[in-house]
Amino acid sequence: MSSLDQLAGRLLGDHPRPGVLYGIGAGPGDPGLLTLRAAALLRRLDLGAVPRSVRRGGVAVQAIAAHTAPGSLVELVSDMPADPGAVERGWRGRVAPLVAALDEGRRVGMVTDGDPSLYSTFAHAAAAIVEARPATEVAVVPGVPSMCAAAAVEGRPLAVGADRVAVLPASRLETGDLEAALAAADTVVLLKAGAAMRRLRALLEGPARGWSVRYARRVGLEGEEHADTLDGASADYMALVILRRPAAGGE
Amino acid sequence: MSSLDQLAGRLLGDHPRPGVLYGIGAGPGDPGLLTLRAAALLRRLDLGAVPRSVRRGGVAVQAIAAHTAPGSLVELVSDMPADPGAVERGWRGRVAPLVAALDEGRRVGMVTDGDPSLYSTFAHAAAAIVEARPATEVAVVPGVPSMCAAAAVEGRPLAVGADRVAVLPASRLETGDLEAALAAADTVVLLKAGAAMRRLRALLEGPARGWSVRYARRVGLEGEEHADTLDGASADYMALVILRRPAAGGE
Known part of the structure; x- marks a missing residue:
């Protein structure tokens, strides 16, 4: 070899x-x-x-x-x-x-x-x-995107089978854009999420109620954080959030 | 070193x-x-x-x-x-x-x-x-996704700034899912597109009229193909298609 x-x-x-x-x-x-x-x-x-x-x-x-x-x-x-x-x-x-x-x-x-x-x-x-x-x-x-590395640490795929994925720069978008993505996708990946934490928490009380939440920041770096909630999540600009639609029939 | x-x-x-x-x-x-x-x-x-x-x-x-x-x-x-x-x-x-x-x-x-x-x-x-x-x-x-490698060969990013991206397994979805993605995203990446070529061509005559088209198959492998059209594109199961919304005001 x-x-x-x-x-x-x-x-x-x-x-x-x-x-x-x-x-x-x-x-x-x-x-x-x-x-x-x-x-x-x-x-x-x-x-x-x-x-x-x-x-x-x-x-x-x-x-x-x-x-x-x-x-x-x-x-x-x-x-x-x-x-x-x-x-x-x-x-x-x-x-x-x-x-x-x-x-x-x-x-x-x-x-x-x-x-x-x-x-x-x-x-x-x-x-x-x-x-x-x-x-x-x-x-x-090309390189490995941070969302793939975050999902790897989580040990849960971003998409299987017929799943639809949306990737959005959260801090740059209106709430309407986020709602449209939630309607058209099964997994929504929000990049640059740190500045949008308040809006994301509101989404989770509204159109994204019941979706699972995964938060990651500084994947593979010092200060790395992963969480299954946005409570206490730091507003790191480069943080990302993965939202997954609940399974049909509820979980 | x-x-x-x-x-x-x-x-x-x-x-x-x-x-x-x-x-x-x-x-x-x-x-x-x-x-x-x-x-x-x-x-x-x-x-x-x-x-x-x-x-x-x-x-x-x-x-x-x-x-x-x-x-x-x-x-x-x-x-x-x-x-x-x-x-x-x-x-x-x-x-x-x-x-x-x-x-x-x-x-x-x-x-x-x-x-x-x-x-x-x-x-x-x-x-x-x-x-x-x-x-x-x-x-x-984690690894490098094929869509990132296809865009690298093309020399055109999948997303910049406030762009919204949708990633879909084309062969597994209904036309309505594809239309919803076109409405909610600026770049739509269609994976496993080979079996869906006829539907994709129809989309380009309808809701995706004016969107740019990029086709790629077997990126980095023997038999690699890239094209800016679906005309003559082989129906390789693993082919992917990148659709990009035209710039506001037309191009």
């Missing part, structure tokens, strides 16, 4: 290539949930960018620390505005060091929490980089 | 433990999208079970082949009935070799495509094993 290191080298082929922007999913934070390709790529990057929120910090660094050389990481600090125009303007400025490194033919990646296709800042960063440097090829390495 | 092999050993600690049932997500099939923990665990299992459909084969084996010793894998072949009672009865019989191995104190895992919490046969197998052997501890290693 090949060693993991031999295997990782073969998996990469000629990647990372100079001038390509790699978007790398770091998974939920647990270093064991990084993919082999992500780990191998990180070891060969000249420059790895990690997004960090001014207020909330970033979790990706812990997941990737074992694979990055000191000095090869640059933090891209955002104040995470909600207005889409402000988001775009912010990223146009923030990606300048990455654009410069790509122009120099360096091997450049951006690491994001979870999966780069689900509510990731990578989409904004990549758009800003391609706007500034249209020839940039973008390659995305 | 530690080698990947050193790191993987540290990540595992005293896992895999005898008598524990590990449910291991293999990701979409690309060996590079296996997690470090999954790869390390597989290398230490005495017995790894892999589900396979009578008609459709299994994809997990390709993702894990580099980490399993010859003779350590057993296939659990199912005819994949739709009736939940028949599913349960089938798994009660099929898990007997795993129950025996757990009783003997062997280190036992079951590998599934994608993530074990999303539409995975692992839920059924684990329930049957715990029913037969109630003391069994179950540990789940």
